[in-house]
Amino acid sequence: MSESHGHEHPGMAHDEELGYYARRVRAMEAVLVEKGIVSGEEVERLVAEGEARTPADGARIVARAWTDPGFKNRLLADAKAAVAEMGYSESESLPDVVVAENTDGVHHLVVCTLCSCYPTWLLGRPPDWYKSLTYRSRAVIDPRGVMGEFGLELEEGVVVKVLDSTADVRYLVLPQRPAGTEGWSEVELARLVTRDSMVGVSRPLTPETVVG
Amino acid sequence: MPMAEQQPKFGAGDRVRVRCLNVKGHNRTPWFIRGKVGTVERCHGAYPNPESLAYGGSGEPAMPLYLVEFSQRQLWEGYEGREGDKLLADVFEHWLEPA
Amino acid sequence: MPGVHDRGGWPTDDPIDQEEHPVMDWEVRMSALLGALRGKGLMRTDEMRRGIESIDPSRYESIGYYARWAESVESILAEKGIFTREEIDGKMGELSGGAG
Structure with a gap:
């Protein structure tokens, strides 16, 4: 059984991965908005609800x-x-x-x-x-x-x-x-x-x- | 239309063993309780089967979900806590058999 | 053998890292986007979990929580034909290009 190698950063990946995922998520959202599957307002509303x-x-x-x-x-x-x-x-x-x-x-x-x-x-x-x-x-x-x-x-x-x-x-x-x-x-x-x-x-x- | 659901087979206090099913895909039964014997603490009611939901299925029939209590000493060799310490986990009925 | 996600009792003597990082903007977006997809029935909790469990084990261990979410949402939505990975690649290039 392998072990956790101690390089885990919960909620915080390596810098390059961090940049990658930030851009990836932005791209997914943009594509989903273009296809009319989600709207920007809807995501904004859920952001606010999450923060509350x-x-x-x-x-x-x-x-x-x-x-x-x-x-x-x-x-x-x-x-x-x-x-x-x-x-x-x-x-x-x-x-x-x-x-x-x-x-x-x-x-x-x-x-x-x-x-x-x-x-x-x-x-x-x-x-x-x-x-x-x-x-x-x-x-x-x-x-x-x-x-x-x-x-x-x-x-x-x-x-x-x-x-x-x-x-x-x-x-x-x-x-x-x-x-x-x-x-x-x-x-x-x-x-x-x-x-x-x-x-x-x-x-x-x-x-x-x-x-x- | 209400979802088809299975009626619970077990009740609080029943001794049950977690089955070692050969489910390759998504399921919600942690490895460390498989094959272990515990006691039903309560039935939460029936919930759509995650092994079907995960692959786009309907989740029917909804399966009874139980909170099952295990003795920590029986789960872990060399457990360092106290004799009476317990671990409780939610287990779907098809993963349980009478013990 | 348990899957990489099935962590209960895995041998480790590492102490729990109690440091807390502020949640980042993209993580908040990720979380809200998932909420929106869930609300539309496009991403069920167990589909999401399956997507996370399918991440390559060494990658699973090296990336953070919301990065796992991003991987899962992308793979499940691509599987459902809602978008293709190429479309996301393309959009990512476009957005980066726009930003210089």
Whole structure:
């Protein structure tokens, strides 16, 4: 079995390849526009839609789940239906999502070993490391080592469940609510919810890190 | 017209083995779980078959898709984590047999 | 043997490179173009995945994520007869020529 040779640059190819692909994509778009298959306006609209997706969407959902137990139950039972309540009405046409709840005894970590499936419509574009060959290889065979590199050491006795998004379902981690946030509003709580905590490589921020 | 779909054969808690099918083309069953025994955690419902969709087919009949839980110690020789650690992956029904 | 894309558990001791690069304009375009093609039913997710899995293994490992997308979209659309690779070559030459 061959190994990754360490010259992988996730999301960033060698300079000449980079120039090549930038020009290639421009040429493909131009040809498709000339043939009337896509329009420039349509691509522009999708560029804007893509930019509008950020981890703030996922963070709002997590914060709601932390403050509203009924919502949390609906989210865990049927995430798409639950987030539709929050105004994500277009969710019907988007990939199905399952939310996995971290508890005192279980910590979840999400990966896609076959490609790089990611709940983009809730978190925005995946980070480079999520798409890297090393993460895709190691997250399943050495999840604790991977989390350690991100600075996450779990308490004794916590079981790790790795979710490999191999097919049509995307996974989002519902991290544990940080201590010391009693009485916080949803908006305040959402500031603690990081992208990485919803993938499972870290915990949410603590109150000390955002106060002030 | 609704898509033809296969009714799920397995339910939560069933023990299943991932088949080592000789599928040459596109499929969504990672190598490292093939031949391994796990437990059905849930059925997500039926989804069009990716092995047909990838080649322009209709994807019919839609196949039940299961979240299957495996013990990490059984997947990897010398796994360094804890005894109870799990790996969960989504597997289409035709890749599963009772175990 | 697993295909080059089937990475789970492949032996490597390399640490995860956590550095994040800003997404480039052409990657954003690529992503939007794929969205448009998907919306028209011209590029299904599993066709896209098959195209990526068909990239030569050493090339797969040496190019980035969105470059794999570009390779896949080109090969699948050419296969469907929506355009030819020669048309893309020609347009690329034209655009480069125009830019000097």
